[in-house]
Amino acid sequence: MAFEPNIVGFLCNWCSYAGADLAGVSRIQYPTNLRVIRVMCSGRVEPAVVLSILAEGADGVMITGCHIGDCHYIDGNLHAKRKYELTRRLVEKTGLKTGRLRLEWVSAAEGQRFADLVNDFTEQIRELGPSPLSGTTPDLGLLLKVRAAKAAAEGFRLRALVGKEEKTVTDGNVYGEEVTQEEWDKVMTESVETEYSRHRIHIALTEAPGSVKELSEKLGMGSQAVLEHIVALRQLGWVDVQEIRGTSPVYVTMEVPQ
Amino acid sequence: MSEEPRIGVFVCHCGINIGGYVDVPKIVEYSMTLPDVVYAEPNLYTCSSDGLQKIKEAIEKHNLNRVVVASCTPRTHEPLFQGACEEAGLNKYLFEMANIRDQCSWVHMHEPEKATQKAKDLVRMAVAKARLLTPGDEPEIDIHPTGLVIGGGVSGMTAALSLMNQGFKVHLVEKADKLGGALNELGTLFPTNVKAGELLRPLIKGVEESPDIVVHLNSALKEVKGFLGNFEAEIESKEGSERFEVGTVIVATGADYLDPVGLFGYGEVHGVVTQLELEQKMKEGSLGDVKSVVMVQCAGSRIEERPYCSRICCTEAMKNASLLKEEDPDRDIYILYRDLQTYGIEYTEMEWDAKRKGVKLVKYDKARPPVVTRGERGPMVKVWASLLNEELTIEPDLVVLSAPLVPNPDNKTLSQQLKVPLNSDGFFMEAHVKLRPLDFATDGIFVCGTAHSPKEVAESISQAKGAASRAGIPMAKGRVRAAAITAVVDEDRCCGCGICIELCPYNAITKDEMGIARVTSVVCKGCGVCGASCPERAITMRHFTNEQLEAQGLAALGRVVD
Numbered sequence: 001m002a003f004e005p006n007i008v009g010f011l012c013n014w015c016s017y018a019g020a021d022l023a024g025v026s027r028i029q030y031p032t033n034l035r036v037i038r039v040m041c042s043g044r045v046e047p048a049v050v051l052s053i054l055a056e057g058a059d060g061v062m063i064t065g066c067h068i069g070d071c072h073y074i075d076g077n078l079h080a081k082r083k084y085e086l087t088r089r090l091v092e093k094t095g096l097k098t099g100r101l102r103l104e105w106v107s108a109a110e111g112q113r114f115a116d117l118v119n120d121f122t123e124q125i126r127e128l129g130p131s132p133l134s135g136t137t138p139d140l141g142l143l144l145k146v147r148a149a150k151a152a153a154e155g156f157r158l159r160a161l162v163g164k165e166e167k168t169v170t171d172g173n174v175y176g177e178e179v180t181q182e183e184w185d186k187v188m189t190e191s192v193e194t195e196y197s198r199h200r201i202h203i204a205l206t207e208a209p210g211s212v213k214e215l216s217e218k219l220g221m222g223s224q225a226v227l228e229h230i231v232a233l234r235q236l237g238w239v240d241v242q243e244i245r246g247t248s249p250v251y252v253t254m255e256v257p258q
Numbered sequence: 259m260s261e262e263p264r265i266g267v268f269v270c271h272c273g274i275n276i277g278g279y280v281d282v283p284k285i286v287e288y289s290m291t292l293p294d295v296v297y298a299e300p301n302l303y304t305c306s307s308d309g310l311q312k313i314k315e316a317i318e319k320h321n322l323n324r325v326v327v328a329s330c331t332p333r334t335h336e337p338l339f340q341g342a343c344e345e346a347g348l349n350k351y352l353f354e355m356a357n358i359r360d361q362c363s364w365v366h367m368h369e370p371e372k373a374t375q376k377a378k379d380l381v382r383m384a385v386a387k388a389r390l391l392t393p394g395d396e397p398e399i400d401i402h403p404t405g406l407v408i409g410g411g412v413s414g415m416t417a418a419l420s421l422m423n424q425g426f427k428v429h430l431v432e433k434a435d436k437l438g439g440a441l442n443e444l445g446t447l448f449p450t451n452v453k454a455g456e457l458l459r460p461l462i463k464g465v466e467e468s469p470d471i472v473v474h475l476n477s478a479l480k481e482v483k484g485f486l487g488n489f490e491a492e493i494e495s496k497e498g499s500e501r502f503e504v505g506t507v508i509v510a511t512g513a514d515y516l517d518p519v520g521l522f523g524y525g526e527v528h529g530v531v532t533q534l535e536l537e538q539k540m541k542e543g544s545l546g547d548v549k550s551v552v553m554v555q556c557a558g559s560r561i562e563e564r565p566y567c568s569r570i571c572c573t574e575a576m577k578n579a580s581l582l583k584e585e586d587p588d589r590d591i592y593i594l595y596r597d598l599q600t601y602g603i604e605y606t607e608m609e610w611d612a613k614r615k616g617v618k619l620v621k622y623d624k625a626r627p628p629v630v631t632r633g634e635r636g637p638m639v640k641v642w643a644s645l646l647n648e649e650l651t652i653e654p655d656l657v658v659l660s661a662p663l664v665p666n667p668d669n670k671t672l673s674q675q676l677k678v679p680l681n682s683d684g685f686f687m688e689a690h691v692k693l694r695p696l697d698f699a700t701d702g703i704f705v706c707g708t709a710h711s712p713k714e715v716a717e718s719i720s721q722a723k724g725a726a727s728r729a730g731i732p733m734a735k736g737r738v739r740a741a742a743i744t745a746v747v748d749e750d751r752c753c754g755c756g757i758c759i760e761l762c763p764y765n766a767i768t769k770d771e772m773g774i775a776r777v778t779s780v781v782c783k784g785c786g787v788c789g790a791s792c793p794e795r796a797i798t799m800r801h802f803t804n805e806q807l808e809a810q811g812l813a814a815l816g817r818v819v820d
Contacts, residue, residue: 008814010807013333021331024360032372035379035814036361038332039802040743044786049804053811072689072699073785074679074763083790115365134815156793163757163791 005059005125006134007034009118010050012042012076015066015107022111030115031122034062041065042103043076047087047162050101051150054091055143057134060100060125064117067105075166077105082165089188090153093196094145097128144207148199158195161188197221198229202238202253209242209252263294263389266322267381268313270304270329272359279363281374285328288378292385296320304329310342317346324388328356328381351394351742351801356384379814386813390806394742397780401487401732402505404429408479408672411439412715413707413722414510415461418471420726421508426733428471429502431493433478433668437462439512440708443534445541447715448577449604457715474500478668482507482675483765485781486702486732486740506702506729509686510722511672513663513708516558522659523630524557529637530630530657532557533574540581550590550654551582552639554628559662560596561624566683568662568712572599575660576608576617583615591617592652594628594641621645630657663712677764678703685711696725699783700764701740704729743784743801747775751796758788758797 011017017038023030039045042065050061063084065077084103091098102121106114132139133146152158165184172178200219204210212230216223230251233239242252267289271277282300289298297320301309304327316322325348327339332355340350358377366373405421407414410432418428436442437458444454465471477495484490484503492501515534519525524532531539533553539545553575559568572595579591593612598619600609613619620643622628628641639652665684673680678698681687686709689699696704706725707718732738745758745767754773766781767788775796789797 006815008811017331018333021333021357021360024331024362024364027364027367029367030365032362032366032369032376035376035383036357037383037807037810037814038357039786039807040783040799041785041787044790044799044802045807046790046804049807049811052808053815056812056815056817058811058815069679069682070687071679073783073787074677076763076785076787079761079787079791154795159791159795160755160757160793163761163793167760 003126003130005033005122005130006057007060007062007122007125008053008058009034009036009062009064010039010042010045011036012065012072013038013040014072015070016042016064016105016114018108019064019106019110019114022108023115024111026111028111028115030118033122033125034118041071041073041076042080043073043078043083045080045083047083047090047153047158048150050087051090051146051153054096054100054131055133055146055150057131057138058100059128059131059134060102060121062102062104062117062121064104064106064114067107070107078166079162082162086153086158086162086188086192089192090149090196093192094149095142096132096146099124099128100131144203145200148196148203151199151203152192152195155195155199157191161191194229197225198233198238201226201229202233205239205251205253209250211245211248211250213248215251261323263324264320264322265292265295265297265324265326265385265388266313266316266320267292267295267298267326267328267385268304268309268316269298269300269381270309270327270359271300271302272329272363273303276329276359276363279367279370279373280358280377281370284374285358285377285381289328289381289385292382294324294389295385297322305335305338310338313339313342314346317343317348323348323352324391325353326356326381326384326388327353328358328377328384330359331355331357331361349393352388352391354384354388354391356380379816383810383813386809387806390803390809391801394800396739396742398737398739399485399487399780401736401738402489402503403427403733403736404502404504405506405508405726405729405733406431406489406491406504407508407510409439409510409512409707409709410434410437410465410473410475411510411512411707412441412458412461413512413709413718414439414508415465416719416722417508417510417706417726417729419461419464419468420723421729422468422470424726424730424734426470426730429474429491429504430465430471431474431477431479433476435476437465437473437475441715443538445537446577446581448573449608451577451581479672479675485764485766485778487738489702505733506704507676508722508725508729509672509676509678509698509703509705509709510707510725511666511668511709513666513685513712516564516661516664518558518659518661521558521661522554522628522657523632523637524659527630527632527637527657529655530659532659532661533571533578534661536578536656536658540578548582548589548655550652551579551592551656551658552628552637552652552654553579553591553593553658553660554630554639555593555595555660556624557659557661564662564664564683566662566712567599568660569599570712570714571660571662573605573608573714575658576600576605576612578658579617580608580612580615583612583617587615590654592620592654593617594620594622594639596622596624620650663708666709669709676700676703678705685709696721696728702729702732740780741784742779743799744779744782745777745784745786745788746798746800747777748796748798749774751794753794753796755793758792761787761791763787
């Protein structure tokens with residue numbers, strides 16, 4: 001049987017969902033692979049929710065909002081773009097193809113554009129093939145990575161950064177200093193790397209306690225980096241020493257206070 | 259809330275619109291296999307009075323506490339079905355729709371099997387969400403029966419008088435030292451050629467004499483806080499500032515004329531003026547001995563920098579050309595145009611009238627616009643007449659530029675104060691061009707006149723009366739209900755970082771004395787951007803919770819989670 005992609009779409013109520021309705025009213029035909037979730041605003045779509053759906057084996061996730069400048073909520077789509085960018089960065093970390101994600105703007109008048117978009121994205125996903133996380137035998141190594149990415153997206157640091165991004169890059173920081181997109185991107189790159197790595201370590205330790213050396217081998221991460229993250233995670237109270245095996249401490253996860 | 263969900267699913271044939279492509283009986287059968295679904299039935303038309311009655315009966319008979327309708331789009335039919343639920347005593351937020359027509363049967367007409375499979379998935383997703391729905395309480399808002407009108411031109415005064423005639427008090431704020439706005443500058447108005455002053459006089463008199471309209475001249479808005487029914491405005495003038503409470507706001511701040519410096523010799527060649535300056539000369543009788551006139555249309559509009567059509571200029575040129583011809587039939591008058599937009603019955607008649615009087619129309623190309631230079635005795639115009647396919651050289655006494663209306667420079671500040679949007683041209687943008695043409699998306703704020711887009715006086719007056727009628731609705735009711743799709747802060751989790759406050763486009767979130775974020779639910783419009791960004795995940799977006807979105811996502815992938 002030919003591969004039929006499972007694609008989940010988040011459509012904003014005011015523009016793109018109306019555009020999708022217009023495609024229907026105009027009887028414009030497109031492939032049946034998209035399953036739509038209506039949200040009030042594309043800015044509502046959290047990276048963690050997208051990652052969760054990818055973890056469950058969606059072959060593609062599409063987010064559509066109003067065109068820039070036309071947002072029903074003035075600037076919700078600008079935040080959607082920032083959030084999407086974080087999702088893309090995290091997906092890239094896991095090794096899952098970023099081509100499985102798409103963010104587009106569709107107005108209420110663009111029924112044809114919506115249909116074209118579904119056509120195009122479905123074709124793109126067909127070419128990428130089934131998600132390694134779909135079906136009855138998902139790639140478990142990749143699954144752990146996507147879970148780490150999801151946990152990172154749920155964490156304080158990345159959420160706070162994305163929440164601050166639009167204002168800081170547009171209006172400057174709280175000290176009135178200008179912050180360029182390039183400077184901000186550098187901070188994001190570092191933060192995504194750190195948060196993702198820490199959650200990788202945390203999830204690995206949830207599976208089984210281990211030493212720095214063991215973690216370094218298991219995760220393909222430099223031992224110096226693992227050690228630095230372990231130190232940070234201990235300070236956060238997320239991990240602790242379980243025992244000293246030979247000369248190496250073995251770490252274990254702690255109950256993380258919610 | 260511990261009550262187990264009991265879901266009823268109603269699958270609509272919509273005649274053959276759905277039933278012709280999707281196997282409705284199969285969907286009904288499938289629905290019954292889904293968790294918590296206790297009842298399912300097909301309807302020929304669920305939205306018919308018969309269909310709505312069936313929903314009500316089933317709620318009672320099967321003790322349903324959630325209802326799912328699989329039919330068309332919630333954008334048009336959700337309120338109707340929610341109404342039926344409410345009539346049967348079920349909170350309207352316990353209702354969910356699956357769009358199996360507009361986004362399924364109509365777009366997969368040649369693939370009935372796949373369409374049926376997709377419809378099953380969409381019902382499964384709707385049921386997955388319905389299981390997690392919670393009832394919503396719609397807050398009631400008291401409406402202060404006073405309107406604030408910003409702008410004292412023809413639109414603002416018309417709106418103010420209309421509000422007054424409906425029985426409301428009005429604060430009218432005007433930045434200049436007198437009422438009248440742009441009409442103070444104009445001579446005569448098309449299509450009737452009434453003098454602008456004659457139109458203004460009764461309006462100004464009505465406004466000034468009304469005990470219910472308070473006029474604030476030389477004043478500007480400093481701040482607006484609050485929400486529909488309960489805005490608190492602060493205005494500033496030389497005398498100081500003043501605060502008052504209003505229930506609704508009408509934006510009628512008008513537009514400006516483009517100062518076409520550098521275009522078609524304006525400011526460089528003697529004898530090049532704008533239509534506005536021509537009107538003023540005609541009004542004062544200071545035109546002098548002008549034997550020939552060239553008017554240049556689209557002087558600064560419909561170009562990359564300013565892509566919109568200014569709408570009034572073609573008719574304005576026809577009117578002024580006709581008047582000049584009436585004064586002296588021997589005058590030579592040329593109108594150089596790109597496309598003539600003398601729309602409607604009256605304006606087409608004006609165009610014909612001008613042509614009958616001998617006004618000459620010359621079409622030019624955007625790519626080869628007229629060039630105005632200094633000639634021997636006045637301006638010299640060279641224009642490539644695209645219909646004649648040749649270059650004409652005219653040496654008129656006067657070149658008149660039809661410069662477009664441009665957005666009021668105050669728009670940006672005002673849009674930020676009121677949290678209402680501007681379009682890419684810089685004019686105020688309504689909530690929906692057809693469905694809500696006088697409203698902003700923010701409840702209780704309305705727009706009219708040239709603040710919205712270039713338009714002529716009759717249209718401004720119509721729009722002003724419309725905006726005043728819209729503003730009058732909540733004020734006449736006295737109380738309105740706001741949607742319960744709002745953000746809720748878990749105060750135990752909130753760390754007081756304030757990110758949500760910065761993100762909220764409606765100023766709906768404030769910090770309380772403990773530094774905890776508080777949502778004013780009547781102001782919240784439910785976009786959910788705050789919730790999606792809250793670092794502590796302390797904000798729940800009602801009716802669109804993360805759990806609901808994830809459940810829909812999993813259901814889309816065929817997973818049913820118990």
